[in-house]
Amino acid sequence: MGFRLSKIYTRTGDKGETGLGDGRRVAKDHPRIEAIGEVDTLNSQLGVLLAGLAEQHLDEVVEVLAPCQHRLFDLGGELAMPSYQALNEAEVQRLEAAIDHWNEELGPLENFILPGGSALIAQAHVCRSLARSAERRCQQLNAAEPLAGVGLAYINRLSDLLFVAARVIARRQGVAEVLWQAAARP
Structure with missing residues (x-):
């Protein structure tokens, strides 16, 4: 594969516009650029989660989530080049299979869960909320x-995953899930 970027800065966006893969120029706050930016933010935070999972040797979780970074990059490409299609139904099915497999182990929820218990659990919830935003x-x-x-469908399933x-991270770490407690009624 050849070099993809020969120059990091182009100065073409200095006046508030950016180029899409199809040659169009749009405002940097165009809904397409907003979507690309949210997907990119999610991908970056997923990288933080994956680094922490690797440090804790939670390899099974890494194996399921690591391909998601590549698929998010594919989704960004689809958003930047509207005629380009990289994702396919098999990717959505892969996420669903992982959800089903892990849910069999976890069993039903007892209550709503708060994002906490450990830094990794909280980071997974940060990624979940960013997936919803994307x-x-x-x-x-x-x-x-x-x-x-x-x-x-992919981004929706990813937030579920x-x-x-x-x-799963809580279970692997032996950390109790932080269950929501309703406020006392006056």
């Missing part, structure tokens, strides 16, 4: 410019 931005874009492919991953 999904909202993609849905906003979809309302203005319909998206093709399975990207919306990250929720279940937080529970």
Whole structure:
């Protein structure tokens, strides 16, 4: 593979616009750029989670989540190049299979779960909430410019997977889930 970037700065975005893969120039706050940015933020935070999981030798969780970084990059590519399709239904099915497998081990929820218990559990919930934010931005874009492919389903399933991953991490670490306690009524 050749070099992809020969220059990091181009100065073409200095006036508030950026280029898409199809040659269009759009404002940096265009819904498409907002969606790309949210997916990128999620991918970065997922990298933090994966680094922590690797340090704790939680290899099974890493094996399930590591490919998600690549698929998020694919989703970003689809958003940047509207005619490009990289994701496929098999990726959505892979996430669903992992969710089902982990849920069999975990059993039913006792209550709502708060994002805490350990730094890794909390980071998984940060990623989950960022996946939801990325999904909202993609849905906003979809309302203005319909998206093709399975990207919306993928990002939705990824947020579900990250929720279940937080529970699996708690179990692997031997940390009790932090259950929500309703406020006392006056």
